Amino acid sequence: MNKHIKVLGMAAFAGAFSATAMADSLTVVSWGGAYTASQKSAYHDPWTKKTGDTIVNVDKAQAGLAGLRAQVEAGNVTWDLVDMLPSEAQIACDEGLVDIINHDQDLAASPDGVAPSKDFIAGSLSECFVPQIVYSNIIAFNTTMFSGKQPSTMKDVFDLKGFPGKRSLQKKPINNLEWALMADGVPTDKVYDMLRTEEGVNRAFAKLDTIKDNVIWWEEGAQPPQLLADKEVAFASGYNGRIFNAQVNEKQPFQIIWDAQVFEIDGWVVPKGKMSKVKAYLSFATDTQRLADQAKYISYGPARVSSAALVSTHATTGIDMKPHMPTYGPNFKTALHKNDEFWADHLDELTERFNAWLAR
Amino acid sequence: MREPLTSEVPREQAFVRFSNVQKSYDGEILVVKGFNLDIASGEFITLLGPSGSGKTTCLMMMAGFETPTHGDILLNGEPINTVPPHKRGIGMVFQNYALFPHMSVSENLAFPLEVRKLSAAETDRKVKRALEMVRLEDFGDRRPAQLSGGQQQRVALARALVFEPEIVLMDEPLGALDKNLREEMQYEIKRIHEDLGVTMIYVTHDQSEALTMSDRIAVFNDGIVQQLASPAVLYEQPDNAFVASFIGENNRLIGDVIELTEDCCKVRMESGAIIEALPVNVSAAGTRSTLSLRPERVTINPEANGLPNLFEARVIEVIYLGDHLRTRVAVCGNDEFIIKIPNAQTHPVLTRGQIITVGWAREDCRALDA
């Protein structure tokens, strides 16, 4: 009857439902869809082939931190490895929900012997976190929705007159506030300074107000490609890999606007007490070859410098993956690096304000 | 008791008339097949029959809850087929009373008056009078569920009468009561009927109830009126085997007609015995016939000369019933033959296995259809 009670009960007993982890089976929590599929092809399948261990995929990364907290509080941790954004990984680390990773000892060096701490993209490693990929939040559009001029910049996304149609954005303040400011003319390197001030936040919301009535808000990563394909919306924000997947594997007439992309890294955390169990797998899954392999299946850039050179072509269609990567030169010109510290501090209050704004 | 009316109402006097009414629910089976009935104003008519015989359907057509498939129902000479139930002004008492459970007794009684938009004072007066009529003056504030079955029955009666309808229909109204209460209510209904002079159409499957209360009874079977007559005529002069067996206790003797004259018909039993009977419903010699003989019309060890039918019988069973002795004998090949012997001072003492002579008059033995 009362869902909230159920939720609470479920959180407390989450362990009971996913108690599938056996000695020779790893429970890996990730984002589902095309992304989990790429991990399966690049990491899981070779690992199973090599060791015989089975890997159970759980698509719960959306609520990864909540799940970790519930499991650690209940004293029954059933997840072995969780895919997480660095901002959440930092919180999990600060609260002691995950194990500390000693990168140079626990992970594999590059083939030519560069230690992991030097080989991963600078600044991407942290105490409890190993990055896998660089991905980007972008806005894509369905080319068949515009007969004349095609949109190409973030300004166009906020231009209802020039490019009419519904927009679909993620139902959270992250990215949307940055995009609103950039569309309003704020230079990339001033965005977070601006957002730290009351006026900057007001300005971002004022810009969002101009399209608010035409926005359909999404919550699951699988929704934007679907909304675009159904022509429910003309533009949709999304993860670049999912849009790539729709473009290449489903032959959808989508186009990505790389202008003002907000990129960040994504990686692994090891739930409390699980390090000894997953160490071998973690080392394998984050080595140079595996990270390069993942780029065959989805257009996310490998987080290791040594992997970049190995990125080649798409596994099934054979197209060149480089132009689809967020870090590809022309795509990267106006890119904004998501500021994790800013969001760790201000997510609570800005989400509150965002929700209040939504409800009005 | 008022004088039993003759079985025919002069046509110009008919207050209610069913004219060749037929009813089918499914288009395949007729549950009422050509029902004709004229009812005089103030008459107490009972529709009597086993369940499924079509009597309740006739009542529901009268009330307006069912529409005749064919034929007309006339009230005061006007056809009422198209008049909706609430405009017919007919009071009705239902089998389970149908007292509104969410209203008090008084509110139940006031309901028909309120929907007729009577003034509050008038309504109060009439409700009070109706409660007096059924002797429930002190029960006006109770809910129906707080009353006994008999009390509920009286409230239902009062409610059907409170708006002074010209006709009251009753659908097995006493069916849910125990025997004593049922008899008490029979007299109560009869009394009210006589006090008010209202026309009543009463449906029941209980023949003793019908005999007690009715001016005339229509015996239903299989969608057809088998006989329409006063209680005395029905009992003593049944027209056919169904009526004979349905009304009162009855000995049945089945055989072949071997000789048929105006006032006598001889019937041969399978045992070979030949019985003289009064021809009522036989067409010709050679046909089969059921002879009907009331158990109280059989004489035991009669004078040898008085009766045309004298047979030897063997006593099978004697049951003591207080006011009479119910005796089962085997006679003319029928060992279900019942004789009622009044428990008078001089009654013969019979024992099992005893051989006796039984006899009866020709007029008491009616030759009916097979």
Place this chain on the structure above:
Amino acid sequence: MTGLAATSGNDLTTADGVPLKVSLSRAQRRNKIKAVLLVAPLFLFLLVAFILPIFDMLLRSIDSAEVVTHMPNTVRAISTWNGEGVPEEAVFAAAAQDLAAGSRARTIGKVASRLNYEIGGMRSLIMKTARKAKKLESGPYKAALIGMDKRWAKTDVWQLIKRESGSYTLSYYLAAVDHKYAADGSIEAKPENLQIYVNLFFRTMWMSGLITLLALLLGYPVAFLLATLPMRQSNLLMILVLLPFWTSLLVRTTTWIAILQSQGVLNDLAVWAGLITDENRLQLIYNKTGTVIAMTHILLPFMVLPLYSVMKTIPPTYMRAARSLGATGFTAFRRVYFPQTLSGIGAGSILVFILSIGYYITPALVGGQSGRFITNFVAYHMQQSLNWGLAAAIGSLLLATVIVFYLLYNRLVGVDNMKLG
């Protein structure tokens, strides 16, 4: 129960001299044990799956042990601070000690999360300082901490720590009704652009009311048909009514998306029929309309079934009796039939209403921004923001609302009159 013995003067005994009561209780003991054993599994299940979680929720909504547990020295030192200006050196020393210890034990993050709910930025202040405090070996700590981050010189930071140093707090409940503690400790409304929950509470209430009303209007005739049709037809109809029960909630909800979306079946039909032009397709989903339509459909059986079970017990003769007494069909319905269905209406309505204010999946999927319920924020704070205290406070308020409605219903209709089947 000794009254009987006292008044009668001597105990009643059985034939062999055992007191009657002893003998009786001995005879009944077996039955009692049997009854207890039969009920025990359900009772245990309810205890574990229902009562304990509710208790846990109520506790969480006021629990605020983070600061006092993980910064015990600071809490002790700050208790004597008068709340003005900046605390003295001893408080800073205690804080530095707690932060360093918490950083080593990796527990200080809990304090950071807790305080960040109250003032944005507290997370980074606590975490950064904690990391640096590990290297701090000697005082003066006041200058050192302010040197690390000048926010430590702000009065409201310390006021916050002092305010949240108890084991229990009301701040979750304040947040749940769009209020907060002002810097001086008084309670004030949040700025208008941060107010959200009170409006949502009322929206949830009136939309649930609307859904209940629609379910009643749609369900009443259906229940009436079900109760009066012959068995064969009514069985078929019953299957149609129950069909939603047998389909998963997600399937039903996504079906509504397919039907109602602007490129969906309904809009296509309307365009095809020429009722609307292709450019002016109706927005039937991702707003209040969508939520109301989908939830009415999903909750309809909960209205129909209680109504049906009540109507089934009303014999058709009541209506006939009313009509024979002179009432038109409408009057007979209004005065005789309808009043007898009130208990079913009450039961169905309270069931649908209570279920409705507790729903969150459907509003989340089809409600867009304007058709969301307060429960969506419970889910949000449970799963996304991880502010479980706030989620518990909102949940507790919802629970209280449901109880109030239940008591109100009991007062007006009487729970004894509720017929669920």
